[in-house]
Amino acid sequence: MRSEPRSGCAINAAVEVLGDSWSLIVLRDIVFGDRRYFRELFSLNDESIASNMLASRLRRLTDDGLLTREDAARGQRARYSLTEAGIQTVPVMVALGTWGMNHRRTSPELTVRARILAEHPELVSALMDELRETHLGVSLPDPEGPRASERLQAAFEAELGGS
Amino acid sequence: MRSEPRSGCAINAAVEVLGDSWSLIVLRDIVFGDRRYFRELFSLNDESIASNMLASRLRRLTDDGLLTREDAARGQRARYSLTEAGIQTVPVMVALGTWGMNHRRTSPELTVRARILAEHPELVSALMDELRETHLGVSLPDPEGPRASERLQAAFEAELGGS
Numbered sequence: 001m002r003s004e005p006r007s008g009c010a011i012n013a014a015v016e017v018l019g020d021s022w023s024l025i026v027l028r029d030i031v032f033g034d035r036r037y038f039r040e041l042f043s044l045n046d047e048s049i050a051s052n053m054l055a056s057r058l059r060r061l062t063d064d065g066l067l068t069r070e071d072a073a074r075g076q077r078a079r080y081s082l083t084e085a086g087i088q089t090v091p092v093m094v095a096l097g098t099w100g101m102n103h104r105r106t107s108p109e110l111t112v113r114a115r116i117l118a119e120h121p122e123l124v125s126a127l128m129d130e131l132r133e134t135h136l137g138v139s140l141p142d143p144e145g146p147r148a149s150e151r152l153q154a155a156f157e158a159e160l161g162g163s
Numbered sequence: 164m165r166s167e168p169r170s171g172c173a174i175n176a177a178v179e180v181l182g183d184s185w186s187l188i189v190l191r192d193i194v195f196g197d198r199r200y201f202r203e204l205f206s207l208n209d210e211s212i213a214s215n216m217l218a219s220r221l222r223r224l225t226d227d228g229l230l231t232r233e234d235a236a237r238g239q240r241a242r243y244s245l246t247e248a249g250i251q252t253v254p255v256m257v258a259l260g261t262w263g264m265n266h267r268r269t270s271p272e273l274t275v276r277a278r279i280l281a282e283h284p285e286l287v288s289a290l291m292d293e294l295r296e297t298h299l300g301v302s303l304p305d306p307e308g309p310r311a312s313e314r315l316q317a318a319f320e321a322e323l324g325g326s
Contacts, residue, residue, distance in 0.1 A: 006210035008270025010277040011191050011256050013263030021182050028174050047169035065266070085266040093174050095258040100176030103228070103248040107171025114173040 017064050018092065022049060026057045027066065027082075027089050031131065032113065034149075036079045046110075061086070082135040090128050094118060112159045116152060123148055123155075180227050181255065185212060189220045190229065190245075190252050194294065195276065197312075199242045209273075224249070245298040253291050257281060275322045279315060286311055286318075 005013055018024055025047055035041045042054050049057075058080065061067045066086035072078040097114030100106060117124055126148035132138040140147075146154075168176055181187055188210055198204045205217050212220075221243065224230045229249035235241040260277030263269060280287055289311035295301040303310075309317070 005267070005269075008268075008273045009191075009209060010260040010263035010267070010269045010274045012188060012210055013267035013269050014259035015184060015187050015263075017267070018259070018262075019182060019184050019187065021178060024178050024182065025175060028172075046172060047175055085262075088262055088265060092255070092258040092262055095255040096177035096181070097173040099181075099248075099251055099255055100173035100178075102251060104168070104173070104176035104180070105171075106168075106173045106176050110171045111173045 014092070017066070018089065022053055022057045023061060024089065024093060024096065025049065026054065026061065027086060028093055030067075030080065030082060030086075031090060031093065031127075034134075036081070037077045038080075039077065041080075082131055084132070084136065087128050087131045087135065090124060090131070094124055109160070112156050113152060116155045116159065120155075123151060127152065177255070180229070181252065185216055185220045186224060187252065187256060187259065188212065189217065189224065190249060191256055193230075193243065193245060193249075194253060194256065194290075197297075199244070200240045201243075202240065204243075245294055247295070247299065250291050250294045250298065253287060253294070257287055272323070275319050276315060279318045279322065283318075286314060290315065 005016055025045070026041060026049070029035045029041055029045060033040075033044065035044060038054065038058065041058075042049065042051055045054075058067065058069070062069050062080075065083055066089065068081045068083055070079045070081065094114070094117045097111075098118040101111050101114045101118070117127075129138075129140055130148045133140050168179055188208070189204060189212070192198045192204055192208060196203075196207065198207060201217065201221065204221075205212065205214055208217075221230065221232070225232050225243075228246055229252065231244050231246055233242045233244065257277070257280045260274075261281040264274050264277045264281070280290075292301075292303055293311045296303050
């Protein structure tokens, strides 16, 4: 765990946990890439995270209560799951994605998802519900409809096809 | 200016600019504390920022296009202003404040504002319009009504009085 916070400010509290170059990138890969294991988080990362950096971020996010790590049986890989606090970083990522999309050079194909989420707040909530099901075992209110990830993927494909 | 981004991802683009321990804290003090000069940003900061850190953040935020620095006349202090890109970090701060408030120990009196902004999205837009007036000289659509900062302050006082 951590030492005392620098102040009682809520923005500072979040910056102390999430304000570095990699924590939100690792969370992004878990949320949007459905990567749950060290090896895939390492090898599929677009920003070429170093393995010792990834190990250190996973340890800190677990210590800070954003991830849980399932103890692996002998010969099995340890799997990471988001906690509720981890899932609730999704709106932070959406806000950051909106800013990045509007003020930085980005790749069109890597920006479609950010734009769709910025324009459809209900999809953000649905995605968070889906993460609660996948990571926390909480049943979705309506398990019959298409999942948020599927709707996001469909919107993504429609967007690419239509432009 | 900076070297090439680590990837074309919009979230990464924002993390590269804002993902450190201090940039958003300095922006917070400018946005919510209306501090425009080095001396007040330094001496009033709740997290005890070091003066060399503050100088380095102000320089980088200016280089990255989130702040402008007005050249000071001899004997006068340089004043910092938010750019449009700087003003558009407000929703990121609101999202971070919401997360910090819900998942970390914070001071009630430093959290009221985060809660009011989380609950009143229209106040976030009004605050950004007010910043456009103060920092960019853009006239407000309705200059007759109470300003967002006044509404925020009134809501803050009502909240403290009522609890």
